[in-house]
Amino acid sequence: MYSPGNPIAVVYDDHLLFAESFSAVLERLKLFKSVHIFVDNEHAYLQFLVKHFDEPIYLFLDYYLPEKNALTLINETRRINKKAKIIVVSSISTPTIISHILTYNPNGFLSKSSGVDIVIECVRSIGQDKPYICPQIKAIMDAKLSLADEIPFTARELEMLHYFAQGLSIIETANKTHLSKHTVVAHRRKMMTKARVNSITELLAYARSKELL
Template identity: 45%
Template sequence: MKSLTCAAVLDDHLLFADSFALLLQKYGTFEAVSSFSKVDDFLGFLQSFGDQKLYVFLDYYLSEGNGLSIFTDIKRWNKQAKTIFVTSAISPAVIKNIVKYKPHGIISKFADIKEVVKCIKLVESGISHIDPRFAALLTQPDKPGINLTPREIELLKYFSQGNSIAETAAKTFLSPHTVVAHRRKMMAKVKCRTIAELLTYARDNEVI
């Protein structure tokens, strides 16, 4: 494969981020690969990098947020970025939600290096790629209430950590009224009556 450009890896498990970055450097023929385990560090890098060609390998499950919300930031700040999700998710709801946001690629953390290189080649040629491991998941019928937005998933993560409405509002820079409105909307989607039921649903479907 011809030499590409720069790449960045964001995964809140530092050992994985560093190890995957080394593999990309060796087999992906990128000029430089940066690895990050903290969202703020990655976003700082993204803003300073500017609107240059960049490959981003992004985890879905992040302790400081959600990969889909980060994907939204990437698209806003760098129109040339190619984003590939690298995920351990096996839930049809999660994979379908990622696909809905149209990243350039999705690969499983259980994939071998050949699959990673194949994905990079296809994306470089302008073709989006989804790991074959997810094919069967995408054909399963939808369940009601799984259409949660990145913001809603982010709020669910804070709720699952025991944060109150006020604490969640402060951490997400929203008003308490807006947080309550989001929570009410999520509960209506999932058809549950309590926050405990909502969190149970989210965990059962591996949304958080």
């Protein structure tokens, strides 16, 4: 049974039917003070975060959103709300993408095929400050990635890649990441060296070939 001290739950997904169904499950569990839905509306979500910046929030976040993935929201969420817990909820079955997501250090990782018992186990584990990965995702990760499939970029570099893929300039990326333009340039140069490419176009093509975008 929830109490006034319980966290707020947020479901962020671009599929309204899933978001409403999953939020109904969370409400029935009575583990949260309230449950809120955002269907691919980043501006409204960030406004909500600012309003509740000092309250514990559990964000249940889908990976795929139209035109992008939602991982950049992890950094924005943590920047605005230091008490936020991030749980990725996805139907992903590709080890490379799962490894990519894990570089962002989510507090939890759930498959959309998980049952209610797994959701409860995840929430309770995170409540005890223990990260949680559901059995389905663990099973996928048990298939070791070959050296060629390992991801050479840091979490910060992966974040920048997504901004570059959206067509943002060096200055715009610097503003988004709260870094100087010189630091962004240095990161981009390092990424190109790691990928053994000579242009931003080739870098983005490399990232897409590794399913990082």
